[in-house]
Amino acid sequence: MLEMDNVEITYNDVILAVKGVSLRVPEGRIVTLLGANGAGKSTVLKSISGLLKSQEGEIEGGNITFFRKRLNGVSPEKIVRMGISQVPEGRRVFQDLTCQENLRVGSFTRRDRLRVKTDMDKVLGYFPALKKALPVKAGYLSGGEQQMLAIGRALMSRPKFLLLDEPSLGLAPLLVKEIFAIIGTINREDAISVLLVEQNANIALQTASHGYIMENGRIVMDDPCERLRQNEDVMEFYLGITAEGSIKSFADVKHYKRRKRWLS
Numbered sequence: 001m002l003e004m005d006n007v008e009i010t011y012n013d014v015i016l017a018v019k020g021v022s023l024r025v026p027e028g029r030i031v032t033l034l035g036a037n038g039a040g041k042s043t044v045l046k047s048i049s050g051l052l053k054s055q056e057g058e059i060e061g062g063n064i065t066f067f068r069k070r071l072n073g074v075s076p077e078k079i080v081r082m083g084i085s086q087v088p089e090g091r092r093v094f095q096d097l098t099c100q101e102n103l104r105v106g107s108f109t110r111r112d113r114l115r116v117k118t119d120m121d122k123v124l125g126y127f128p129a130l131k132k133a134l135p136v137k138a139g140y141l142s143g144g145e146q147q148m149l150a151i152g153r154a155l156m157s158r159p160k161f162l163l164l165d166e167p168s169l170g171l172a173p174l175l176v177k178e179i180f181a182i183i184g185t186i187n188r189e190d191a192i193s194v195l196l197v198e199q200n201a202n203i204a205l206q207t208a209s210h211g212y213i214m215e216n217g218r219i220v221m222d223d224p225c226e227r228l229r230q231n232e233d234v235m236e237f238y239l240g241i242t243a244e245g246s247i248k249s250f251a252d253v254k255h256y257k258r259r260k261r262w263l264s
Contacts, residue, residue, distance in 0.1 A: 006021070029187075029208075034201050051076055059073075077109060085161070088150070099149055104156070127151075163195050164194060
């Protein structure tokens with residue numbers, strides 16, 4: 001459904017942020033992109049949604065295709081009309097608009113106005129907490145409600161493909177579990193494919209079917225999530241799980257870092 005082939009991205013014609021990234025998202029699947037802060041994960045999402053130019057970023061090499069149609073250089077509004085919606089990091093709701101107005105903004109590019117109300121009812125079915133908050137300005141909502149609103153707003157454009165950037169950021173564990181359960185339901189019931197950027201590797205690997213690990217602008221590892229959860233390096237450095245009684249020496253850590261450089 002979505003393919004990135006050897007994509008390189010720079011900022012301000014100087015900073016090489018993404019170095020030859022290739023990944024695939026099959027139709028109807030959830031794929032996760034993991035990595036530390038600054039690895040280039042959000043830049044990858046912005047390159048797909050067309051938001052790079054607003055931040056002085058540019059695709060210098062490689063191709064991004066959606067159903068075999070090239071996305072390089074396509075404007076963000078056209079990409080939304082093609083069926084791709086992004087939920088940005090930090091939620092970014094319109095704080096001075098009500099919850100209902102925020103949801104309506106999500107349907108702005110649509111022409112089938114008669115189905116907008118039906119879709120709003122569907123979104124409120126996914127996120128019942130938003131029903132009572134419809135007349136409330138988004139700036140007064142809790143962090144969890146704002147995250148639900150941001151996802152709901154993206155769904156109002158009737159996407160085929162959803163880009164989620166750190167949906168668990170700043171949320172309590174129970175709320176994170178609830179939101180990820182809803183993401184799974186949206187994927188199954190509406191057949192919406194998802195590319196998920198997430199620092200909570202544990203819940204991301206439980207939700208997705210395939211995972212990519214990104215470091216310093218490169219993909220250093222990818223596998224089905226089941227295998228990634230059992231990988232010793234992933235368990236230790238991303239899930240915080242070590243073999244009972246084991247102590248990692250500095251030499252072991254250096255060897256792991258060297259091996260990742262070779263993989264990249």
